[in-house]
Amino acid sequence: MIKRSVAALSQALAVREISSVELTQLYLDRIKNLNPEINAYITVDAGKSLSQARSADDMRAAGNAKPLTGIPLAQKDIFCAQGWLTTCGSKILGNFVSPYDATVIDRFNAAGAVILGKTNMDEFAMGSSNETSYFGPVKNPWDMTRVPGGSSGGSAAAVAALLAPAATGTDTGGSIRQPAALCNLTGLKPTYGVVSRYGMIAYASSLDQGGPMARSAEDCAVLLNAMAGFDERDSTSLDRPQEDYARDLDKPLAGLRIGLPKEFFGSSERSGCSPDVMQLVEAAIAEYRKLGAETVEVSLPNMNLSVASYYVIAPAEASSNLSRFDGVRYGYRAAEYSDLDDMYAKSRTQGFGPEVKRRILIGTYVLSHGYYDAYYLQAQRIRRLIANDFVEAFKQCDVIMGPTSPSTAFKLGEKSSDPVQMYLSDIYTLAVNLAGLPGMSIPCGFAAGLPTGLQLIGNYFSEARLLNVAHRYQQATDWHAQLPSGIL
Amino acid sequence: MSLTPEQVRRVAHLARIEVSDAEAETTLGHLNGIFTLIEAMQAVDTQGVEPMAHAQDLAQRLRDDRVTEENRRDAFQAVAPETEAGLYLVPKVIE
Numbered sequence: 001m002i003k004r005s006v007a008a009l010s011q012a013l014a015v016r017e018i019s020s021v022e023l024t025q026l027y028l029d030r031i032k033n034l035n036p037e038i039n040a041y042i043t044v045d046a047g048k049s050l051s052q053a054r055s056a057d058d059m060r061a062a063g064n065a066k067p068l069t070g071i072p073l074a075q076k077d078i079f080c081a082q083g084w085l086t087t088c089g090s091k092i093l094g095n096f097v098s099p100y101d102a103t104v105i106d107r108f109n110a111a112g113a114v115i116l117g118k119t120n121m122d123e124f125a126m127g128s129s130n131e132t133s134y135f136g137p138v139k140n141p142w143d144m145t146r147v148p149g150g151s152s153g154g155s156a157a158a159v160a161a162l163l164a165p166a167a168t169g170t171d172t173g174g175s176i177r178q179p180a181a182l183c184n185l186t187g188l189k190p191t192y193g194v195v196s197r198y199g200m201i202a203y204a205s206s207l208d209q210g211g212p213m214a215r216s217a218e219d220c221a222v223l224l225n226a227m228a229g230f231d232e233r234d235s236t237s238l239d240r241p242q243e244d245y246a247r248d249l250d251k252p253l254a255g256l257r258i259g260l261p262k263e264f265f266g267s268s269e270r271s272g273c274s275p276d277v278m279q280l281v282e283a284a285i286a287e288y289r290k291l292g293a294e295t296v297e298v299s300l301p302n303m304n305l306s307v308a309s310y311y312v313i314a315p316a317e318a319s320s321n322l323s324r325f326d327g328v329r330y331g332y333r334a335a336e337y338s339d340l341d342d343m344y345a346k347s348r349t350q351g352f353g354p355e356v357k358r359r360i361l362i363g364t365y366v367l368s369h370g371y372y373d374a375y376y377l378q379a380q381r382i383r384r385l386i387a388n389d390f391v392e393a394f395k396q397c398d399v400i401m402g403p404t405s406p407s408t409a410f411k412l413g414e415k416s417s418d419p420v421q422m423y424l425s426d427i428y429t430l431a432v433n434l435a436g437l438p439g440m441s442i443p444c445g446f447a448a449g450l451p452t453g454l455q456l457i458g459n460y461f462s463e464a465r466l467l468n469v470a471h472r473y474q475q476a477t478d479w480h481a482q483l484p485s486g487i488l
Numbered sequence: 489m490s491l492t493p494e495q496v497r498r499v500a501h502l503a504r505i506e507v508s509d510a511e512a513e514t515t516l517g518h519l520n521g522i523f524t525l526i527e528a529m530q531a532v533d534t535q536g537v538e539p540m541a542h543a544q545d546l547a548q549r550l551r552d553d554r555v556t557e558e559n560r561r562d563a564f565q566a567v568a569p570e571t572e573a574g575l576y577l578v579p580k581v582i583e
Contacts, residue, residue: 099563192543206542308528333569349506364503380539436543
């Protein structure tokens with residue numbers, strides 16, 4: 001049962017092969033056994049989950065079941081869920097029991113889905129290895145000495161270890177796609193504005209976007225159908241008609257034009273990508289040619305500036321967003337302080353971890369008097385150049401492909417002392433967030449036993465097409481169906 | 489460019505974050521490493537390029553000026569470090 005897809009579980013629930021209570025208990029038992037080692041979940045509350053499962057079973061008995069009714073899902077601990085501890089991986093929110101639901105949680109609740117627990121993550125989603133979490137690192141189920149990626153590392157590890165059939169993630173610079181690649185999952189970052197950010201704790205508001213992480217494109221489509229939609233509580237939510245993201249899954253790929261950016265595949269950039277990852281990516285593209293796609297070389301000339309632009313814009317927005325954590329209205333307050341100012345400083349200094357502090361300091365600096373134009377405005381201008389590159393590229397192709405991450409999962413501790421090395425592990429994903437485009441990562445094979453991801457980048461609002469492109473590949477290959485040994 | 493310890497102290501104060509003397513050197517090293525990465529931007533000619541605030545370039549949506557949320561003060565204050573009679577308590581600011 002636990003190896004089944006979300007779609008198959010939905011079917012099993014529909015024909016009463018299993019109840020939601022039984023299914024939820026199955027996952028809770030696995031979490032109890034395996035989570036102490038993997039550390040994928042920060043919070044599990046069997047009572048709450050089972051009570052939701054009972055309501056889902058009632059909903060089904062009353063004839064009101066929807067596709068996700070009774071399906072247990074792991075929720076990244078960045079989404080506020082009423083009555084649940086919601087920490088965002090930080091000590092400063094270590095005692096925060098949310099008094100309200102994020103819109104994403106609200107929508108899953110309305111669909112009858114069950115919250116299995118809240119998953120571990122890099123503190124405030126700032127990290128690419130899940131090692132910045134106050135609640136300890138997460139281990140990659142494919143190799144327990146390695147990172148699962150980040151920041152949605154707990155969600156990725158939970159799904160990879162079959163501690164949940166699917167999960168939510170958020171992606172500001174690659175935080176859905178990179179952990180998906182490192183844990184052999186399918187992850188989708190939608191077009192900016194498609195999934196509501198209300199109640200999703202903000203890191204960099206102009207880049208943050210929630211999305212699904214699952215074991216197949218088909219399952220991602222089922223989740224996205226529940227997650228996406230206009231929300232008047234999010235001022236950047238896009239008011240568009242509701243879509244069925246699964247509508248094109250089976251469309252043939254004949255005539256699909258795949259753009260291959262020479263900056264991803266050319267010799268100079270290639271040195272940044274490990275040769276075995278590149279080999280698997282090229283093999284995946286060859287498979288696409290077999291499926292009827294054609295390839296065309298495109299260029300993203302400003303791609304190399306995405307790291308610089310991102311590490312100005314994201315910290316700038318973070319420094320502003322995280323100024324709300326001051327020990328007054330919620331979260332951690334230092335035990336001892338002299339006056340109000342000292343209370344702010346001590347609460348923040350003790351409540352935030354080193355990576356969060358670094359980004360707050362960078363952001364405060366680039367926004368400070370005299371530096372705003374040289375850094376923040378310049379970064380936003382470069383952002384436009386990067387976005388324009390994609391506009392040009394999509395005149396020649398339907399989807400852009402390349403690696404998701406320059407390497408497979410690295411060792412725990414390998415990059416944690418050097419922030420710049422860590423930042424460079426996102427070189428292929430950052431530009432997609434800066435441009436606000438949808439992007440996916442799908443499994444494309446193994447290098448020395450470790451999963452590798454193929455990145456798919458689509459034009460604005462092409463999620464259904466991306467899912468179609470991913471699904472057809474997954475019909476022709478079985479990389480995505482591989483499971484780590486030692487978890488069953 | 490590289491930051492001076494004095495600049496780091498000033499920025500840390502603005503952000504209400506304390507950097508101890510023991511951490512100062514590592515922090516400075518990390519920040520300067522990051523700024524070296526960021527400096528790649530300065531060589532780019534962006535004259536005439538409109539800054540891009542976010543992907544869809546939409547104006548902020550306005551809503552009608554009417555009450556849409558119910559009063560949930562007790563629920564919101566239940567998670568506060570210290571409250572009294574519906575007020576948040578902080579150290580005395582005005583003598």
